Amino acid sequence: MNPPPFTHFGRYRLLEELGRGAMGIVYLAEDESLQRQVAVKAMLLPADSADRAEHEGRFRQEAKAAGGLSHPNVITIYDLGREGDWLYIAMEVLRGTELRTLMSAGLLPPPLALDIAAQVAEGLAAAHARGVVHRDIKPSNIMVLDGRHAKIMDFGVARVQASEVRTRSGVMLGSPKYMSPEQVAGHAVDPRSDIFSLGSMLYEMVTGQPAFGGAELANLLYDILHTTATPATRLNPALPPLLDLVLARAMQKNPAARYQDAREMARDLEACRTGVVPPAPVQPLATTGGVGEATILSATVRSDAPAVSQASWLPAREFDSREAIQGLLEATEAGQPPGGAWLQALVWPLVYVAALAGAVAIALA
Incomplete structure (x- = not known):
């Protein structure tokens, strides 16, 4: 340009x-x-x-x-x-360091990582209160000022209540590595999608490994939809055990089982940082069939929350495989290979898999 x-x-x-x-x-x-x-x-x-x-x-x-x-x-x-x-x-001019750069230098000290994540959660709570869902929470969209003050940037794919651009159902927007299951499947998102992305980002901050891996895009998308991340304390024993509960709740496949308010997540992160256990006990959630059974379960899921069935995370009926996959390839995190034969080889198999899954979803509807 x-x-x-x-x-x-x-x-x-x-x-x-x-x-x-x-x-x-x-x-x-x-x-x-x-x-x-x-x-x-x-x-x-x-x-x-x-x-x-x-x-x-x-x-x-x-x-x-x-x-x-x-x-x-x-x-x-x-x-x-x-x-x-x-x-x-x-x-405003932000004179600081992208969180991505800090993470590339090695594991962040747990108190700093938890503090930064809590600040991001507070910022998201303010955005959600105004009807704004960011939809692309990732380390390169967080600037850290003076070594500790976090600011959320780049609302380029945000969704607002009165939007000039209506995002079509079935089109994925965001960065694949930190997407929520509903984003991957092409379904509508709400503030709880940002909470999932923040959980994925924090997991990588404190363990040095992505919550959902796979060198290939197909494996990454499958893991986001179906697998549960290894508890963070197994990879970094210096972390407080309570953080496993917070991360597991933030990254539930079923949005109804996640934190329903980013400010509540911020409070729990602060409790992890200071060593104070939150007053609400953690109790098992009845397994109602979300993708990937819950291993760590939330205490505050409403009993009247709608259940999410296994079929819910099949691609949306309006899912446009070609457009969605192309968007994912274009949005791949900076620093990863932008293309190459291995990515190109994945595109058409993914198109056919997504199309098949879409047909199954329609048949099940």
């Missing part, structure tokens, strides 16, 4: 490029009206009219999703505008 042919986006004078991705460029800029530095995320609209409307709607949705939030653990959005064929968002 070529840089814009001008020096200003509105009142923001471009100073230097901070980074870029497939969809845009981020600049350090100066707000000439308020004389402060800001970060400006800019995107060139495509020439095709259909793609143009989709991209503009999603870009505006990102600004709307984060712009309506005011929380110390969420990035602050200042402005949204357009300059020629370029859209831009002005936001």
Whole structure:
């Protein structure tokens, strides 16, 4: 992508490029009206009219999703505008280190990892209270300031209550490694999907291993849908045993068995960090047939919560295999191989598997 042919986006004078991705460029800029530095995320609209409307709607949705939030653990959005064929968002400058970078240096000390995860949970609780589901919680979307203050970034695939872009049922959005089962299956998501993603991310923070593995995409997706992660304390005995309960509850396949509120998860993480046991006892949950039987079970699942059957995590009836798999390949976490023969070889087998599963789902409906 070529840089814009001008020096200003509105009142923001471009100073230097901070980074870029497939969809845009981020600049350090100066707000000439308020004389402060800001970060400006800019995107060139495509020439095709259909793609143009989709991209503009999603870009505006990102600004709307984060712009309506005011929380110390969420990035602050200042402005949204357009300059020629370029859209831009002005936001606070975050001078810190991506969580992904911290994790690549080795295991985080448990108290720090738990503190960062609790802060992310608090930020998510604030977003969920405003009707915003992030849908792409992962280490590269968390900035850590001053070595400990976490901020959630990049609401590019967030879903808001009044969205300009309606995400079709059956299309997966997000990063495969941290997706919830309902995202993998192409079903509608709610705040509990973010809780699952946070649990997966925290698991990797404290163990150094993904909660759901497999070098191949097909294995990863299968594990998210069907397998239970090894208790974290088996991989890192320095962790408090209570954390196994918190992680298992956050990563339940059945959303009704997860934390129903991210703030409740934040409180339990703080209890893990300080060594205080939460007052609510952990009791077995009757097995009502979620994908993968629960091994560690929640104490606060409502008795009237809807059961999730084994068939629920078959692909949604509207599941578009080609589009979903292509989206997954494009969204693969930075640092992993972006393509190659092994990924290409997986695409069509996955298409046929997804199509077959979709047919079974329709037959069972």
